[in-house]
Amino acid sequence: MSGLEDVKHVIPVLSGKGGVGKSTVTAALAVALWSMGYRVGVLDIDLTGPSVPGIFGMADSHVHAAPDGWVPVFVDREQRLGLMSLGFLLGSKADAVIWRGPKKTAMIKQFIEDVIWGDLDVLLVDTPPGTSDEHISMAENLVAARVDGAVVVTTPQAVSLLDVRKELDFCKKVDLPVLGIVENMSGYVCPHCADCTNIFSTGGGEALAKEYNLHFLARLPIEPELTKILDSGNVARMLDEPDQCATLMRCATLQRAIGMCKTLGFEDRSGRHGGLPESAAADTATTATTVTSNPTATATATEAT
Numbered sequence: 001m002s003g004l005e006d007v008k009h010v011i012p013v014l015s016g017k018g019g020v021g022k023s024t025v026t027a028a029l030a031v032a033l034w035s036m037g038y039r040v041g042v043l044d045i046d047l048t049g050p051s052v053p054g055i056f057g058m059a060d061s062h063v064h065a066a067p068d069g070w071v072p073v074f075v076d077r078e079q080r081l082g083l084m085s086l087g088f089l090l091g092s093k094a095d096a097v098i099w100r101g102p103k104k105t106a107m108i109k110q111f112i113e114d115v116i117w118g119d120l121d122v123l124l125v126d127t128p129p130g131t132s133d134e135h136i137s138m139a140e141n142l143v144a145a146r147v148d149g150a151v152v153v154t155t156p157q158a159v160s161l162l163d164v165r166k167e168l169d170f171c172k173k174v175d176l177p178v179l180g181i182v183e184n185m186s187g188y189v190c191p192h193c194a195d196c197t198n199i200f201s202t203g204g205g206e207a208l209a210k211e212y213n214l215h216f217l218a219r220l221p222i223e224p225e226l227t228k229i230l231d232s233g234n235v236a237r238m239l240d241e242p243d244q245c246a247t248l249m250r251c252a253t254l255q256r257a258i259g260m261c262k263t264l265g266f267e268d269r270s271g272r273h274g275g276l277p278e279s280a281a282a283d284t285a286t287t288a289t290t291v292t293s294n295p296t297a298t299a300t301a302t303e304a305t
Protein backbone atom coordinates (compact mmCIF):
# COMPACT_ATOMS: atom_id res chain seq x y z
CA MET A 1 0.00 0.00 0.00
CA SER A 2 1.37 3.47 -0.84
CA GLY A 3 1.30 6.54 1.39
CA LEU A 4 1.94 6.92 5.10
CA GLU A 5 -0.73 4.59 6.48
CA ASP A 6 1.75 2.00 7.78
CA VAL A 7 4.42 4.51 8.82
CA LYS A 8 4.61 4.78 12.63
CA HIS A 9 6.62 7.99 13.02
CA VAL A 10 7.20 10.91 10.64
CA ILE A 11 10.03 13.32 11.50
CA PRO A 12 10.99 16.20 9.16
CA VAL A 13 14.50 17.64 9.55
CA LEU A 14 14.60 21.41 9.05
CA SER A 15 17.10 24.26 9.09
CA GLY A 16 16.77 27.97 8.59
CA LYS A 17 19.99 28.25 6.64
CA GLY A 18 21.61 26.24 3.84
CA GLY A 19 24.70 24.12 4.36
CA VAL A 20 24.35 23.64 8.11
CA GLY A 21 24.31 19.86 7.70
CA LYS A 22 20.61 19.07 7.57
CA SER A 23 21.06 16.23 5.06
CA THR A 24 24.02 14.90 7.04
CA VAL A 25 21.96 14.92 10.25
CA THR A 26 19.05 13.22 8.42
CA ALA A 27 21.40 10.54 7.12
CA ALA A 28 23.03 10.10 10.54
CA LEU A 29 19.62 9.68 12.18
CA ALA A 30 18.56 7.20 9.49
CA VAL A 31 21.70 5.07 9.87
CA ALA A 32 21.48 5.30 13.67
CA LEU A 33 17.87 4.08 13.69
CA TRP A 34 18.72 1.37 11.16
CA SER A 35 21.57 0.18 13.37
CA MET A 36 19.19 0.10 16.34
CA GLY A 37 16.99 -2.36 14.47
CA TYR A 38 14.31 -0.10 12.96
CA ARG A 39 12.87 0.04 9.46
CA VAL A 40 13.63 3.52 8.21
CA GLY A 41 12.72 5.65 5.19
CA VAL A 42 14.28 8.92 4.05
CA LEU A 43 12.14 11.19 1.88
CA ASP A 44 14.16 13.94 0.23
CA ILE A 45 11.91 16.89 -0.63
CA ASP A 46 14.80 19.20 -1.52
CA LEU A 47 13.70 19.38 -5.16
CA THR A 48 16.33 21.81 -6.41
CA GLY A 49 19.30 20.22 -4.63
CA PRO A 50 18.49 16.59 -3.79
CA SER A 51 21.56 15.30 -1.92
CA VAL A 52 20.19 12.15 -0.27
CA PRO A 53 21.06 9.73 -3.15
CA GLY A 54 24.71 10.89 -3.13
CA ILE A 55 25.10 10.78 0.66
CA PHE A 56 24.02 7.14 0.74
CA GLY A 57 26.11 6.24 -2.30
CA MET A 58 23.01 5.48 -4.39
CA ALA A 59 23.29 8.27 -6.97
CA ASP A 60 23.14 5.86 -9.92
CA SER A 61 19.94 4.15 -8.76
CA HIS A 62 16.48 4.71 -10.19
CA VAL A 63 13.05 4.41 -8.68
CA HIS A 64 10.88 1.54 -9.86
CA ALA A 65 7.31 2.54 -10.70
CA ALA A 66 4.88 -0.23 -9.65
CA PRO A 67 1.15 -0.15 -10.53
CA ASP A 68 0.24 1.17 -7.06
CA GLY A 69 3.10 3.63 -6.55
CA TRP A 70 6.85 4.19 -6.46
CA VAL A 71 9.08 1.60 -4.82
CA PRO A 72 11.80 3.27 -2.70
CA VAL A 73 15.47 2.65 -3.44
CA PHE A 74 16.83 0.39 -0.69
CA VAL A 75 20.31 1.04 0.65
CA ASP A 76 20.92 -2.23 2.50
CA ARG A 77 20.57 -5.89 1.62
CA GLU A 78 17.92 -6.42 4.31
CA GLN A 79 15.82 -3.62 2.78
CA ARG A 80 15.33 -1.85 6.12
CA LEU A 81 16.60 1.50 4.87
CA GLY A 82 14.73 2.96 1.89
CA LEU A 83 15.13 6.27 0.09
CA MET A 84 12.94 8.43 -2.13
CA SER A 85 14.28 11.52 -3.85
CA LEU A 86 13.73 13.49 -7.01
CA GLY A 87 17.40 12.70 -7.68
CA PHE A 88 16.32 9.14 -8.57
CA LEU A 89 13.79 10.41 -11.11
CA LEU A 90 16.00 12.87 -12.98
CA GLY A 91 17.64 11.70 -16.21
CA SER A 92 21.06 12.99 -15.25
CA LYS A 93 22.69 14.17 -12.01
CA ALA A 94 23.44 17.46 -13.77
CA ASP A 95 19.78 18.10 -14.69
CA ALA A 96 18.55 21.37 -13.18
CA VAL A 97 15.05 21.55 -11.71
CA ILE A 98 13.49 24.92 -12.49
CA TRP A 99 9.91 24.51 -11.35
CA ARG A 100 7.31 26.99 -10.23
CA GLY A 101 5.41 26.55 -6.96
CA PRO A 102 2.43 24.49 -8.24
CA LYS A 103 4.67 21.87 -9.85
CA LYS A 104 6.73 21.55 -6.66
CA THR A 105 3.54 21.25 -4.62
CA ALA A 106 2.25 18.47 -6.89
CA MET A 107 5.56 16.61 -6.69
CA ILE A 108 5.64 16.69 -2.89
CA LYS A 109 2.00 15.58 -2.67
CA GLN A 110 2.92 12.65 -4.91
CA PHE A 111 5.96 11.84 -2.75
CA ILE A 112 3.75 11.77 0.33
CA GLU A 113 0.87 9.83 -1.21
CA ASP A 114 2.41 7.54 -3.81
CA VAL A 115 5.53 5.94 -2.32
CA ILE A 116 5.16 2.31 -1.23
CA TRP A 117 6.96 2.58 2.11
CA GLY A 118 5.18 -0.47 3.53
CA ASP A 119 5.64 -1.18 7.22
CA LEU A 120 8.01 1.57 8.32
CA ASP A 121 9.01 2.54 11.87
CA VAL A 122 10.30 5.99 11.03
CA LEU A 123 10.14 8.24 7.98
CA LEU A 124 12.69 11.08 8.09
CA VAL A 125 12.00 13.96 5.71
CA ASP A 126 15.01 15.94 4.45
CA THR A 127 13.88 19.44 3.50
CA PRO A 128 15.46 22.39 1.67
CA PRO A 129 16.73 25.28 3.81
CA GLY A 130 14.40 28.11 4.81
CA THR A 131 10.66 28.29 4.40
CA SER A 132 10.10 27.70 0.69
CA ASP A 133 7.27 26.31 -1.45
CA GLU A 134 8.46 22.83 -0.49
CA HIS A 135 7.97 23.58 3.22
CA ILE A 136 4.51 24.99 2.77
CA SER A 137 3.52 22.02 0.67
CA MET A 138 5.06 19.62 3.19
CA ALA A 139 3.22 21.34 6.00
CA GLU A 140 -0.11 21.16 4.15
CA ASN A 141 0.26 17.49 3.22
CA LEU A 142 2.34 16.06 6.04
CA VAL A 143 1.10 17.95 9.06
CA ALA A 144 -2.44 17.14 7.99
CA ALA A 145 -1.54 13.46 7.49
CA ARG A 146 0.20 13.04 10.90
CA VAL A 147 3.66 13.99 11.93
CA ASP A 148 5.51 13.55 15.23
CA GLY A 149 7.45 16.77 15.01
CA ALA A 150 10.51 18.35 13.43
CA VAL A 151 14.17 18.16 14.33
CA VAL A 152 15.71 21.60 13.71
CA VAL A 153 19.40 21.81 12.81
CA THR A 154 21.61 24.83 13.38
CA THR A 155 25.32 25.65 13.65
CA PRO A 156 26.81 27.58 16.54
CA GLN A 157 27.32 30.79 14.54
CA ALA A 158 24.98 33.64 15.35
CA VAL A 159 23.83 34.27 11.78
CA SER A 160 22.56 30.74 11.54
CA LEU A 161 20.82 31.16 14.88
CA LEU A 162 18.89 34.15 13.48
CA ASP A 163 17.74 32.00 10.59
CA VAL A 164 16.72 29.21 12.87
CA ARG A 165 14.40 31.60 14.73
CA LYS A 166 12.54 32.15 11.48
CA GLU A 167 12.28 28.38 11.06
CA LEU A 168 10.86 27.98 14.56
CA ASP A 169 8.38 30.73 13.78
CA PHE A 170 7.38 28.87 10.62
CA CYS A 171 6.81 25.65 12.63
CA LYS A 172 4.56 27.55 15.01
CA LYS A 173 2.56 29.09 12.17
CA VAL A 174 1.92 25.75 10.45
CA ASP A 175 1.28 23.85 13.72
CA LEU A 176 4.33 21.65 13.28
CA PRO A 177 5.62 20.60 16.72
CA VAL A 178 9.38 20.79 17.29
CA LEU A 179 11.01 17.71 18.83
CA GLY A 180 14.25 19.55 19.52
CA ILE A 181 17.31 21.41 18.27
CA VAL A 182 20.62 19.92 17.08
CA GLU A 183 23.80 21.98 17.02
CA ASN A 184 25.90 20.69 14.13
CA MET A 185 29.53 21.55 13.31
CA SER A 186 30.08 22.23 16.98
CA GLY A 187 33.78 21.63 17.52
CA TYR A 188 36.20 19.64 15.38
CA VAL A 189 37.14 15.99 15.83
CA CYS A 190 40.83 15.56 15.07
CA PRO A 191 41.26 12.65 12.62
CA HIS A 192 44.59 11.77 14.24
CA CYS A 193 43.81 11.78 17.92
CA ALA A 194 39.97 11.90 17.93
CA ASP A 195 40.16 14.89 20.29
CA CYS A 196 37.31 17.40 19.91
CA THR A 197 38.32 21.08 19.78
CA ASN A 198 35.93 24.05 19.75
CA ILE A 199 37.12 26.19 16.83
CA PHE A 200 34.04 28.41 16.72
CA SER A 201 31.75 29.49 19.51
CA THR A 202 29.62 26.72 20.92
CA GLY A 203 26.48 26.45 22.99
CA GLY A 204 24.26 28.70 20.85
CA GLY A 205 21.92 25.84 19.97
CA GLU A 206 21.54 24.84 23.59
CA ALA A 207 20.83 28.44 24.64
CA LEU A 208 18.26 28.77 21.88
CA ALA A 209 16.59 25.52 22.94
CA LYS A 210 16.37 26.85 26.48
CA GLU A 211 14.95 30.17 25.31
CA TYR A 212 12.21 28.47 23.28
CA ASN A 213 11.58 25.79 25.89
CA LEU A 214 12.63 23.06 23.44
CA HIS A 215 14.72 19.93 23.91
CA PHE A 216 18.40 20.26 23.04
CA LEU A 217 19.01 16.96 21.28
CA ALA A 218 22.72 16.87 20.50
CA ARG A 219 25.91 18.70 19.73
CA LEU A 220 27.59 17.17 16.65
CA PRO A 221 31.23 17.95 15.87
CA ILE A 222 32.78 18.58 12.45
CA GLU A 223 34.16 15.15 11.69
CA PRO A 224 36.48 14.92 8.66
CA GLU A 225 36.33 11.12 8.79
CA LEU A 226 32.56 11.25 8.29
CA THR A 227 32.86 13.74 5.40
CA LYS A 228 35.35 11.38 3.77
CA ILE A 229 32.93 8.46 4.07
CA LEU A 230 29.95 10.47 2.77
CA ASP A 231 31.94 11.95 -0.13
CA SER A 232 33.24 8.54 -1.16
CA GLY A 233 29.69 7.26 -1.74
CA ASN A 234 30.45 4.15 0.30
CA VAL A 235 27.67 4.16 2.90
CA ALA A 236 25.51 1.51 1.19
CA ARG A 237 28.43 -0.87 0.79
CA MET A 238 29.57 -0.29 4.39
CA LEU A 239 26.17 -1.12 5.89
CA ASP A 240 26.23 -4.62 4.38
CA GLU A 241 29.77 -5.38 5.47
CA PRO A 242 30.08 -6.02 9.27
CA ASP A 243 33.66 -4.69 9.66
CA GLN A 244 32.95 -1.63 7.50
CA CYS A 245 29.68 -1.09 9.29
CA ALA A 246 31.48 -1.08 12.65
CA THR A 247 33.94 1.52 11.25
CA LEU A 248 31.04 3.70 10.12
CA MET A 249 29.22 3.36 13.43
CA ARG A 250 32.35 4.40 15.37
CA CYS A 251 32.06 7.94 13.90
CA ALA A 252 31.33 10.39 16.71
CA THR A 253 28.44 11.82 14.68
CA LEU A 254 26.72 8.45 14.41
CA GLN A 255 27.26 7.64 18.07
CA ARG A 256 25.69 10.95 19.00
CA ALA A 257 22.87 10.33 16.53
CA ILE A 258 22.16 7.07 18.37
CA GLY A 259 22.04 9.07 21.60
CA MET A 260 19.66 11.51 19.93
CA CYS A 261 17.36 8.69 18.84
CA LYS A 262 17.31 7.34 22.39
CA THR A 263 16.47 10.81 23.66
CA LEU A 264 13.57 10.85 21.21
CA GLY A 265 12.33 7.61 22.76
CA PHE A 266 13.67 4.99 20.34
CA GLU A 267 15.16 2.10 22.31
CA ASP A 268 17.91 -0.02 20.81
CA ARG A 269 16.20 -3.21 19.71
CA SER A 270 19.02 -4.66 17.64
CA GLY A 271 20.75 -6.33 20.57
CA ARG A 272 23.94 -5.18 18.83
CA HIS A 273 24.69 -1.97 20.72
CA GLY A 274 23.79 0.31 17.84
CA GLY A 275 25.46 -1.75 15.12
CA LEU A 276 28.73 -1.93 17.03
CA PRO A 277 30.64 -4.97 18.13
CA GLU A 278 30.55 -5.23 21.95
CA SER A 279 34.19 -4.12 22.27
CA ALA A 280 33.46 -0.81 20.57
CA ALA A 281 30.17 -0.14 22.33
CA ALA A 282 31.84 1.65 25.22
CA ASP A 283 32.44 4.65 22.95
CA THR A 284 28.73 5.42 23.00
CA ALA A 285 28.93 7.41 26.21
CA THR A 286 29.42 10.87 24.69
CA THR A 287 25.90 11.83 23.75
CA ALA A 288 25.15 15.46 24.40
CA THR A 289 21.58 14.82 25.42
CA THR A 290 19.78 16.58 28.17
CA VAL A 291 16.26 15.25 28.26
CA THR A 292 14.26 12.08 28.25
CA SER A 293 11.17 12.05 26.13
CA ASN A 294 9.41 9.85 23.63
CA PRO A 295 8.54 10.44 19.97
CA THR A 296 5.02 11.47 20.76
CA ALA A 297 5.84 13.72 23.72
CA THR A 298 6.70 16.76 21.65
CA ALA A 299 7.39 20.32 22.60
CA THR A 300 6.00 23.13 20.50
CA ALA A 301 7.88 26.31 19.73
CA THR A 302 5.41 28.22 21.84
CA GLU A 303 7.66 31.18 22.36
CA ALA A 304 8.74 31.66 18.75
CA THR A 305 8.53 35.28 17.80
Ligand SMILES: Nc1ncnc2c1ncn2[C@@H]1O[C@H](COP(=O)(O)OP(=O)(O)OP(=O)(O)O)[C@@H](O)[C@H]1O
Pocket residue numbers: 015017018019020021022023024025046049051127128129184185220221222223224226227230253
Ligand atom coordinates in the same frame (compact mmCIF):
# COMPACT_ATOMS: atom_id res chain seq x y z
N1 LIG B 1 29.17 17.07 11.38
C1 LIG B 1 29.79 17.14 10.21
N2 LIG B 1 31.07 16.73 10.07
C2 LIG B 1 31.71 16.83 8.89
N3 LIG B 1 31.16 17.30 7.77
C3 LIG B 1 29.89 17.72 7.83
C4 LIG B 1 29.14 17.67 9.05
N4 LIG B 1 27.90 18.16 8.80
C5 LIG B 1 27.88 18.49 7.50
N5 LIG B 1 29.07 18.24 6.93
C6 LIG B 1 29.46 18.49 5.51
O1 LIG B 1 29.02 19.80 5.17
C7 LIG B 1 28.47 19.85 3.85
C8 LIG B 1 27.04 20.36 3.90
O2 LIG B 1 26.26 19.43 4.63
P1 LIG B 1 24.78 19.05 4.19
O3 LIG B 1 24.69 18.79 2.72
O4 LIG B 1 24.33 17.98 5.12
O5 LIG B 1 24.06 20.43 4.53
P2 LIG B 1 22.55 20.88 4.22
O6 LIG B 1 22.17 21.78 5.31
O7 LIG B 1 21.69 19.69 3.99
O8 LIG B 1 22.79 21.63 2.86
P3 LIG B 1 21.69 22.21 1.84
O9 LIG B 1 21.38 23.57 2.33
O10 LIG B 1 22.43 22.21 0.53
O11 LIG B 1 20.51 21.28 1.85
C9 LIG B 1 28.59 18.42 3.29
O12 LIG B 1 29.74 18.34 2.52
C10 LIG B 1 28.73 17.55 4.56
O13 LIG B 1 29.47 16.37 4.30
Ligand code: SF4
Pocket residue numbers: 190192193194195
Ligand atom coordinates in the same frame (compact mmCIF):
# COMPACT_ATOMS: atom_id res chain seq x y z
S1 SF4 C 1 44.26 17.80 17.62
FE1 SF4 C 1 46.10 18.03 18.70
S2 SF4 C 1 46.79 15.91 19.07
FE2 SF4 C 1 45.25 15.80 17.48
S3 SF4 C 1 46.51 15.84 15.66
FE3 SF4 C 1 45.81 17.96 16.04
S4 SF4 C 1 47.52 18.81 17.16
FE4 SF4 C 1 47.80 16.58 17.22
